[in-house]
Amino acid sequence: MPTLSAVPAFELNVALRCRRDRRSDPGGEATRHAQQTRHAQQTDMSKQGDHSETSETARGAFAGSYHAPVLVGAVARRLVTDPAGTYVDATLGGGGHAAALLETLAPEGRVVGIDRDPEALAAARDRLAEAQEAGRFVAVRGNFARLASLVEAHAPGGGPVDGVLLDLGVSSHQIDAARRGFSFRKDGPLDMRMDREGGRRTAAQVVNDWPEDDLKQLLYDYGEEGRAPQIARAVCEARPLRGTGALAEAVRSAVIPPDETKTLARVFQALRIAVNGELEALEAALHALPGALKAGGRTAVISYHSLEDRRAKRFLRHGHFESTPVRDLYGHRIAPLETTDGSPFTADEDEIQRNARARSARLRVAARRDDDAVDEWRKRVGGGS
Ligand SMILES: C[S@@+](CC[C@H](N)C(=O)[O-])C[C@H]1O[C@@H](n2cnc3c(N)ncnc32)[C@H](O)[C@@H]1O
Numbered sequence: 024m025p026t027l028s029a030v031p032a033f034e035l036n037v038a039l040r041c042r043r044d045r046r047s048d049p050g051g052e053a054t055r056h057a058q059q060t061r062h063a064q065q066t067d068m069s070k071q072g073d074h075s076e077t078s079e080t081a082r083g084a085f086a087g088s089y090h091a092p093v094l095v096g097a098v099a100r101r102l103v104t105d106p107a108g109t110y111v112d113a114t115l116g117g118g119g120h121a122a123a124l125l126e127t128l129a130p131e132g133r134v135v136g137i138d139r140d141p142e143a144l145a146a147a148r149d150r151l152a153e154a155q156e157a158g159r160f161v162a163v164r165g166n167f168a169r170l171a172s173l174v175e176a177h178a179p180g181g182g183p184v185d186g187v188l189l190d191l192g193v194s195s196h197q198i199d200a201a202r203r204g205f206s207f208r209k210d211g212p213l214d215m216r217m218d219r220e221g222g223r224r225t226a227a228q229v230v231n232d233w234p235e236d237d238l239k240q241l242l243y244d245y246g247e248e249g250r251a252p253q254i255a256r257a258v259c260e261a262r263p264l265r266g267t268g269a270l271a272e273a274v275r276s277a278v279i280p281p282d283e284t285k286t287l288a289r290v291f292q293a294l295r296i297a298v299n300g301e302l303e304a305l306e307a308a309l310h311a312l313p314g315a316l317k318a319g320g321r322t323a324v325i326s327y328h329s330l331e332d333r334r335a336k337r338f339l340r341h342g343h344f345e346s347t348p349v350r351d352l353y354g355h356r357i358a359p360l361e362t363t364d365g366s367p368f369t370a371d372e373d374e375i376q377r378n379a380r381a382r383s384a385r386l387r388v389a390a391r392r393d394d395d396a397v398d399e400w401r402k403r404v405g406g407g408s
Contacts, residue, residue, distance in 0.1 A: 089117030089146045090194040093381040094325060097368050098188060099127040101388045102323045107131040108185030109178050111315070113167040113308065114138065116194040118147030124188075125154050135177050135184070136162045137170075139218040143194060166218070168304035170311040183317045189308060189335075190325045193217065193295065195380070201267075205295060207287040210268030215291075215298040226294045230270055235259045245302075245330065246293030253277040254290060267291075292328065305331060309338040313359035313400065316391035322360070324387045332385050336367070339389040342400050349404050359400040360389040 098120055102110065106129040112121045115136035124134050134154070138144050144162045154160035165173045167189065174182040197217065198205045204214035204226055213227035230238070235255050242251035257277035264270050271287055278286045296302060312322050324339065326332035334344055341348045342358040349357045366388050370381035391397070 089143075089150075089196045090119060091378045091380065092116070092119030092123070092190065093374070093378060093384040094368065094370055094386050095120060095123045097386055098190075098323050098325070099123045101363065101368075101386075102186040102188060102321050103127050103132075104319060104321055104390075105132075105185050108320075109133045109135065109182075110186040110188070111170075111174060111178065111184050112136045112188045112190075113170060113173075114188065114190045115147045115162060116143050116190065117196065118150040118162075120188055120190060121147060121151060121160065125151065125159060128159075130157075130159070132159065133179065134160050135174075136160065137165050137167055137173055137177075138162070139164065139166045140194075140197065141218075141220075142196065142200075146196070166304055168300070168307040170308045171314055174311075174315045183315055183320065185317055185320045187312060187315055187320075187322045188325075189305070189322070191301075191305065191331050192327050204267055205291065207267060207271045207274075207291050210266050212266060213264060213270060215295050217299050223300070224298060226267075226270075226298050227264070229294055229297055230258055230264050231262055241297055242290060242293050244293075245296040246289035247329070248286065248289040248293065250278055250282075250286065254286070296330070302330060302334065305334055306338075306344065309334065312338075313342075313391055313397045318391055318393045318397075320391050321363070322389055322391075326385050326387075327380075327383045332367075332387075335387050339366075339387050342404050351399075351403075357396075357400050357403050359392055359397045361392055363388045363390060 103124065106127070108128075110124050110128070110133070112118075112124065112134055115121055115138040118136065121134045121136050125132070128134070136144075136147055136151075138147070141164060144164055148155060148162050151160045151162075155162070161177060163173060163177050167173070170187070174184060178184050193205055197203050201209035201211035202214075204211045213225060213230060215226040216223050229241070233241070238258060239251045239255035242248040242254055248254065254274055254277045257273045258264065258270070261269065261273035261276075264273065270290075274287055274290050275283055309324075316322065322339070324335040326335050337344050337346060339360050339362050340358065341356075342360065343349065351357055366386070368386040368388070370378075370384055374381045
């Protein structure tokens with residue numbers, strides 16, 4: 024039976040940081056933001072279920088499509104600085120944002136799309152076949168945790184590029200396909216891997232093999248779930264769990280009825296994050312941005328919950344994952360990026376009415392600073408190559 028030592032070291036680091044975040048900022052910015060985001064998510068969830076698991080009704084006009092992208096206009100407007108440049112969509116999904124970028128760009132402009140899910144690549148290639156034939160678009164299978172090497176291998180001239188988009192989390196298609204195991208609304212296998220050939224553990228391994236204490240910690244850290252002990256106990260008592268339906272049933276047995284949907288959303292989110300190493304991949308991609316972008320090039324990061332957004336906010340502001348900036352002897356900030364005015368951007372009511380997923384989306388945009396600033400950051404803070 025695996026113990027904590029069987030949990031990959033990166034997950035322990037990420038989990039420890041989650042705990043440190045809470046301790047080092049009691050009642051402070053991070054806590055307030057987490058509370059606000061939690062409140063926003065709970066408000067969402069009471070209307071639509073999981074913030075990523077939108078119901079057919081909530082998806083409305085987009086039901087049946089691969090994925091309805093959020094904040095499309097804002098992303099294209101704020102990310103593109105050179106219409107003839109090269110842009111990386113590191114979370115290609117169904118290609119909605121990539122299509123908008125291609126429309127915004129001049130004929131010489133290019134988009135390199137990356138996704139770890141082969142189903143996303145197939146959908147995007149289909150949608151963007153014309154651009155692909157014209158040499159303006161290429162779809163590449165990969166994990167954005169390896170952003171530096173993906174840019175080097177697939178961007179013209181090996182990069183750097185003019186912009187990088189990260190639209191985090193899972194697509195509606197991944198949630199809607201019961202066989203992928205992301206949904207607590209439909210019975211399916213306990214899988215949850217975005218990339219099923221990646222050799223990662225499945226959700227079944229986590230819920231059936233992990234010690235109760237590790238499961239409890241996972242629910243606290245990645246689900247911010249207050250009833251983690253009761254749920255971990257119920258899951259262990261219900262073993263072996265064979266599908267998402269059985270897992271949802273075990274979770275329901277440990278919660279008080281009005282909170283069921285919110286709790287299920289948090290439990291499934293926590294498992295999904297662990298199965299896919301989502302926070303570790305995000306941190307690695309953020310670290311790689313200063314090396315992947317040209318000076319003045321931009322990044323746009325869309326997050327859907329506070330664990331993602333806190334990391335994006337801190338890195339885009341400070342070049343590391345703590346809450347305060349690093350300064351030199353003269354008080355100058357040492358950071359590789361500069362957030363643009365107005366970040367974070369959120370969807371307006373009109374978009375939220377059309378696409379409920381937009382309610383919890385936060386878009387942060389930052390520009391890469393000049394080479395001297397990036398070199399100084401590399402020397403003093405470390406990170407990105
Ligand atoms: C919210 S969807 C993106 C939707 C996309 N913007 C669109 O317009 O359709 C997130 C996508 O990112 C992919 N993804 C998540 N983590 C990834 C990672 N570490 N590396 C590569 N792709 C990832 C998922 O497979 C999913 O297709």
